[in-house]
Amino acid sequence: MATLNVSYVTLTFGGLHALSSVNMEIGSGLITSVIGPNGAGKTSLLNCISGFYHPTSGEIQYNYQRLTKSSPHQVLKLGIARAFQNLELFRGLSVLDNLMLARHKNLQYGVLSAFAFFGKASRLEAENREHVEKVIDFMELEAYRKSVVGNLSYGVQKRVEVARALTLAPQLVLLDEPMAGMNIEEKEDMVRFIFDLKNEWDITIVLVEHDLGVVMDISDQIYVLDFGEVIGSGDAEQVSSNPKVIEAYIGEEE
Amino acid sequence: MENRDPLLEYSIPQLLRWRVNTSGERTALREKDFGRWMPYSWDQYYDYTRRAGLGLRELGFGKQDKIALISDNIPEMLFVAIGAQALGGISAGIYQTTLPDEIGQIIDSLDVTVVFCNDQEQVDKLLEVRDRIPNVKKVIYEDDRGMRSYKSDDWFMFIDDLYTLGDAAHQQDPALFEKLVDAGSPDDTCHFCLTSGTTGLPKGAMLSHRNYISMGLQLTEVDPLDQTDEYVSFLPFAWIGEQMNSFGVAMATGIAINFPESVETAMADLKEIGPHFMFGAPRIYETIRSQIWLKIDESYRFNKFCYNYFMKIGEKAANYRMTGKKMPLKLRFLAWLGKQVMFRPLINQIGFLRLRRAYTGGAALGPELFTFYQALGVNLKQIYGQTEIIGIAYMHRDGDVRPDTVGKPLPRTECKISESGEILSRSDSVTQGYYKQPEKTEELLEGGWLHSGDAGYIDENGHLVVIDRISDVMYNNRGEMFSPMYLENRLKFSPYIKEAVIFGDKKEYVAALINIDPIVVGKWAEDRGISFSTFMDLSAKPEVADLIYNEVVKINSNAEQEHFKIHRFAILYKLLDVDDGELTKTGKIRRKFVREKYADLYEALYDESVTEKAVEASYQYQDGQTTTVQTKIRFYTMEEKS
Numbered sequence: 031m032a033t034l035n036v037s038y039v040t041l042t043f044g045g046l047h048a049l050s051s052v053n054m055e056i057g058s059g060l061i062t063s064v065i066g067p068n069g070a071g072k073t074s075l076l077n078c079i080s081g082f083y084h085p086t087s088g089e090i091q092y093n094y095q096r097l098t099k100s101s102p103h104q105v106l107k108l109g110i111a112r113a114f115q116n117l118e119l120f121r122g123l124s125v126l127d128n129l130m131l132a133r134h135k136n137l138q139y140g141v142l143s144a145f146a147f148f149g150k151a152s153r154l155e156a157e158n159r160e161h162v163e164k165v166i167d168f169m170e171l172e173a174y175r176k177s178v179v180g181n182l183s184y185g186v187q188k189r190v191e192v193a194r195a196l197t198l199a200p201q202l203v204l205l206d207e208p209m210a211g212m213n214i215e216e217k218e219d220m221v222r223f224i225f226d227l228k229n230e231w232d233i234t235i236v237l238v239e240h241d242l243g244v245v246m247d248i249s250d251q252i253y254v255l256d257f258g259e260v261i262g263s264g265d266a267e268q269v270s271s272n273p274k275v276i277e278a279y280i281g282e283e284e
Numbered sequence: 285m286e287n288r289d290p291l292l293e294y295s296i297p298q299l300l301r302w303r304v305n306t307s308g309e310r311t312a313l314r315e316k317d318f319g320r321w322m323p324y325s326w327d328q329y330y331d332y333t334r335r336a337g338l339g340l341r342e343l344g345f346g347k348q349d350k351i352a353l354i355s356d357n358i359p360e361m362l363f364v365a366i367g368a369q370a371l372g373g374i375s376a377g378i379y380q381t382t383l384p385d386e387i388g389q390i391i392d393s394l395d396v397t398v399v400f401c402n403d404q405e406q407v408d409k410l411l412e413v414r415d416r417i418p419n420v421k422k423v424i425y426e427d428d429r430g431m432r433s434y435k436s437d438d439w440f441m442f443i444d445d446l447y448t449l450g451d452a453a454h455q456q457d458p459a460l461f462e463k464l465v466d467a468g469s470p471d472d473t474c475h476f477c478l479t480s481g482t483t484g485l486p487k488g489a490m491l492s493h494r495n496y497i498s499m500g501l502q503l504t505e506v507d508p509l510d511q512t513d514e515y516v517s518f519l520p521f522a523w524i525g526e527q528m529n530s531f532g533v534a535m536a537t538g539i540a541i542n543f544p545e546s547v548e549t550a551m552a553d554l555k556e557i558g559p560h561f562m563f564g565a566p567r568i569y570e571t572i573r574s575q576i577w578l579k580i581d582e583s584y585r586f587n588k589f590c591y592n593y594f595m596k597i598g599e600k601a602a603n604y605r606m607t608g609k610k611m612p613l614k615l616r617f618l619a620w621l622g623k624q625v626m627f628r629p630l631i632n633q634i635g636f637l638r639l640r641r642a643y644t645g646g647a648a649l650g651p652e653l654f655t656f657y658q659a660l661g662v663n664l665k666q667i668y669g670q671t672e673i674i675g676i677a678y679m680h681r682d683g684d685v686r687p688d689t690v691g692k693p694l695p696r697t698e699c700k701i702s703e704s705g706e707i708l709s710r711s712d713s714v715t716q717g718y719y720k721q722p723e724k725t726e727e728l729l730e731g732g733w734l735h736s737g738d739a740g741y742i743d744e745n746g747h748l749v750v751i752d753r754i755s756d757v758m759y760n761n762r763g764e765m766f767s768p769m770y771l772e773n774r775l776k777f778s779p780y781i782k783e784a785v786i787f788g789d790k791k792e793y794v795a796a797l798i799n800i801d802p803i804v805v806g807k808w809a810e811d812r813g814i815s816f817s818t819f820m821d822l823s824a825k826p827e828v829a830d831l832i833y834n835e836v837v838k839i840n841s842n843a844e845q846e847h848f849k850i851h852r853f854a855i856l857y858k859l860l861d862v863d864d865g866e867l868t869k870t871g872k873i874r875r876k877f878v879r880e881k882y883a884d885l886y887e888a889l890y891d892e893s894v895t896e897k898a899v900e901a902s903y904q905y906q907d908g909q910t911t912t913v914q915t916k917i918r919f920y921t922m923e924e925k926s
Contacts, residue, residue, distance in 0.1 A: 163318035173548035175319065222430070229432055 033058040033234055034079070034110075034202065039088035041074055041258075048074040049258045051088070056202075056236055061228055063237045063245045066255035067278060072238045073115065075255070076204050079236075080112045081105040092202070106135065111200035113192045115207040115238075121180035125171055125190050128179055129162045132194045162197050168231075169193040169223060185216035192223065202234040203227070209241055217241065221248060242279075246270065254278065288501055291536060292712070295468035295493040297333065297370035299535045304330045307538055310511060313359045316545040316553055324359055326538075332359070332447070334461045337367030339450030340398065341464075343422050343441075347372035350395055350476070354378045354387065354409075355402035357517045357543050360426045360443055362530060364400045367450075369474045369493075370465050376476035376488060377522035380406065386485075388413035394476055394488050394719060396420060403427040407440065414439070470494040475531070476719055477524050479671045488719040489671050498712035499528055499674035500536030502694040506681065507641050511538040513560035514638075518550040525563055525645065528675040555635030562642050566649040569642075569664065572634060573656055591630075594622030598659030606658055608683035627661045636662050643667045645676070650777045651687035658685065666690050668750055672715040673697075673734055678748050688844070689747035699748060700733065705765055706754050707740040708733035739767065749844075758789040764847045766794065768875065771848060778835045779804050783860050785878050786850075787886060793851035795889040797882065798832060799859050805831070820857045820901070820915060829855060833920055840922060852889050854919045856882075857901050888919055895919055 034056035041049040049071045056062045064072050077083040081102040090097040119128050143151040169189050195203050209217045227233045239245050246266040254262040254275045262272040303326045313324040351368045355361045365375040401407045426443045434440045476488035519526040534541050544553035580591050601619035604611045645667040657664035665680035668690035680691035693699045697711040714734045717725030739751040752767030768786035775784040783799035816822040840849040860866040879886050888894040902912045
C-alpha cells in the first residue's frame with residue numbers, strides 16, 4: 031500500500047527543469063531510497079515533499095491528502111519529518127535543548143502558564159522530555175545529552191540531526207544523506223538505527239544516499255533520478271541491472 | 285557498634301529478605317534510565333528476585349544448576365543472580381568483552397544451563413557458538429531491541445516472560461519461594477568467579493554466601509558505612525571487585541547501589557550520585573588526575589596560581605595526615621583554607637565531594653598519586669587481596685596510609701608469611717576451591733591457608749608489603765630475595781624512565797638497563813638547549829646520563845633494604861618493543877629474552893672494569909628489512925657500593 035504518492039511532479043527554476051514528471055509510490059513501512067548522480071534532483075524532490083518548494087505542476091499526496099501547496103509546518107503536522115544533509119542544528123545549544131526545541135509544536139501553553147510553570151506547562155514539558163528521552167535512548171545519545179552540539183564530532187552530530195527529526199514522532203522520515211562523511215563504523219551504526227526505525231517503530235523511511243553499497247543492502251525499493259527524471263526503479267537487483275542506471279553512473283561505453 | 289555476627293548465618297537471599305523486614309521501603313538500587321534515576325526499594329528488589337527465581341524454577345533450573353551472566357551492570361542482573369541463588373543455584377559472571385569462542389569454552393567447563401544476557405550483542409555471541417553449548421537450555425535477555433527476529437526461537441526468552449512465569453508459580457503456591465530461601469545455607473556455593481589464568485582457560489573459584497557476607501562485614505568493621513550511603517557500580521561484574529560490593533558490602537550494610545545509564549556515561553553518572561565510597565583499578569585514578577591537570581592547565585592564571593600554591597600545602601598536610609602525625613597550627617590553618625577555597629569545589633566537579641574513602645587495588649599505584657589524592661582531600665587507600673578471598677583482605681587504615689604497603693589484614697583475617705616468603709591468609713572469606721580442579725584446589729588451599737602466589741613481608745609497622753609474584757622473584761648471591769618487577773616499578777615512577785629491566789639473579793648486586801622516556805626527556809633536553817637527532821643519540825647524551833644518574837640516586841636513597849639498591853646501570857639505545865619480542869603483548873618484559881639478546885651488555889654490567897663498550901645495534905623495520913648501526917654504550921657505577 032502506497033502512503034506517499036508523487037505523481038507527474040515537475041519543478042522548474044526559470045528554464046531549468048529540476049524535476050520533470052517524476053512519479054513515485056512510497057510504500058508504507060518500507061525503506062525507499064532515492065539515488066542519482068550529483069544534481070539529479072534528489073534533494074529538490076525532498077524539498078517538494080517537505081513543502082520547502084512547491085512543484086510547478088503535478089501532485090503529491092500523503093495518506094490521500096494533498097501536500098502540493100502545503101507549507102513545511104503543515105507537512106510536519108501530517109507526520110512527515112526530515113533530517114537535513116547539512117546539519118540544521120543550533121550549534122550553541124546542548125543536544126537535549128536541540129531535541130526539546132524541535133518539539134515546540136507540541137508545546138501549547140500560554141505565557142502566564144510558562145511563567146508559573148504550573149499545571150499545563152510543567153505537564154507538557156515533562157511529557158516532551160519523556161518522549162525526547164526515548165529518542166535519546168534509541169539513538170544512543172545518552173553520553174552527549176548535555177554536550178553542546180558544536181563540540182561534537184561530525185558523526186555524532188549526524189545522529190543528533192536524525193534524532194531531531196524523530197522527536198516529532200513522525201510516521202515518515204525523509205533522511206537526506208544521513209551517512210555522508212561518516213567512517214565505516216559510524217555508517218554501520220546508522221544503518222542499524224535505520225533498520226530499527228523500520229522494524230521497531232514502524233516508520234516509513236525515504237532515504238537519499240550516495241553510498242550505493244548501503245542503499246543496495248537495506249532498501250526495499252529504489253528510485254534512480256538523473257537530470258530530474260526517474261530513469262529506473264525497483265529492488266536492488268532490478269536497479270543494478272538496469273542499463274540506463276549503469277549508464278548514468280558509469281557513463282556510456284564508447 | 286551492634287553485634288553483626290548473626291548476619292554471617294544467612295545466605296545472600298536470606299539476608300536480602302532480612303533487609304526487606306528491617307528497612308523494606310529504603311532504596312536498595314537505583315538505575316539511570318531515560319535520563320532519570322529510577323529507584324528500587326528493598327521490597328521491590330526482593331519481589332523481582334522472587335519473580336526471576338521462580339521463573340527460573342519453572343524452566344527447570346534447580347539446586348546446583350549454573351547460570352552465566354554476560355551483561356552490563358543492571359539491576360536485572362542481580363535479580364536473576366540472586367533469584368538463582370535462592371533456588372540453591374550458582375551464578376557465574378563472564379566479561380562482556382569475551383569473544384564467542386571463549387564464552388563457549390567457559391560455559392562448557394562450568395556446566396552452565398541458563399545464560400542471562402543484557403542485549404543483542406551478547407545474544408549474538410551465544411548464537412555463534414550455539415552448537416557447542418548443547419547444555420544451555422535457555423538464554424534470557426533484558427533489552428529486546430533488535431530481538432524481533434529471535435522471538436520465534438524458544439531458545440531465547442525475554443525477561444518479562446520470565447517474570448510472568450514466576451508470578452504464575454507464586455500465585456499457585458505463595459509459600460514456595462520462602463521455603464526455597466529457607467532451605468539455603470550460608471556455606472553453599474553461590475557464585476563462580478573467574479580468575480584470570482595466565483595459561484589456558486580461566487578457573488572458576490567457588491565462592492559461598494558466607495565468603496561474601498563475611499568480607500562485607502569485616503571491611504565495614506574497619507570503614508563503617510551507613511544505610512544512607514551510596515555506591516556507583518561501574519566495574520565489570522565478572523570482576524570480584526564488583527561482586528564484593530553488590531553481594532557482600534551492600535547486603536552487609538544496606539547501602540544503595542547505583543547503576544549508570546551506560547558504560548560511556550559512568551563518570552558523568554558518578555558525578556550526579558556523589559558516592560560515599562568507591563573502588564577502582566589504578567588506571568581510573570590516573571585518568572582522573574590527568575583530567576584535573578588538563579583542566580587546571582587550561583584555566584586562567586589566578587586559578588592556576590591558587591591551585592599550585594594550595595597543592596604544595598595540601599601535599600605537606602597529606603604527609604602528616606597519612607601517617608597520623610599532628611600538624612603544626614599554621615599548616616593546619618592553611619590546609620583548611622585550601623580545602624575550602626580550592627579543593628572542595630574541585631573535587632565536587634568530579635563527584636568526589638561526599639567520598640569518604642576510595643580504594644585502589646589490582647596493581648601498583650605510584651606513591652605520588654596517593655599524595656596527590658590525599659592532598660585534594662580524597663582518602664585514597666590501597667587494598668590487597670585476590671578473587672579467592674573476595675577481593676579485599678588487607679587494607680590501609682585511616683591515618684595510616686603508607687604508599688609502599690598494602691596495609692593490615694581485615695579483622696578475623698590471619699596472615700602468615702611462609703618459609704619461602706609467600707603470603708598466606710586465612711579467613712571466612714577464603715574460597716572453597718576451583719570448580720572441577722581438585723589438584724589446583726589442593727595447591728591453593730594447602731594446609732588450610734590460602735596461598736596467594738605472591739611474595740611479601742610484614743614491615744616494622746605491621747603492614748604487609750607485597751613484592752611480586754613468587755615465581756618472578758630473584759635472589760642475589762648472598763641468598764637475599766628481591767623482586768625485579770618491584771624495583772622496575774620504582775624506576776618507572778620517575779617521569780624520565782619509560783622502561784627498565786632489572787638483573788641480579790645469583791649475582792653480587794642489582795643492575796639495570798634503562799629506557800629513557802623519549803617525550804619527557806626530549807622535552808627536557810629541548811628546554812635546556814641540548815640538541816639531538818634520534819632516540820639513540822638522545823640516549824647517549826652525557827647530560828641525559830647525569831639526569832638518570834640522579835634519579836637512580838634518589839631511588840636508591842629510598843630503598844627499604846640495602847640489597848635493593850641499583851649498583852650499575854646503562855641506558856639502552858633503543859626502546860624495548862613488542863615487535864622485537866622484548867615485551868609481551870600486554871607490555872610486560874620478557875626478561876630472559878632481553879638478557880640473552882643483550883648478553884654482552886649484561887656481562888658488562890657485572891664487569892666493573894668496563895665503562896664503555898662498542899655495540900652493533902640492529903633494527904628491523906616494519907617491512908622486514910634490517911639495518912645495523914655502530915654505537916657506543918656507557919656503563920655507570922653508583923658511587924656508594926651496596
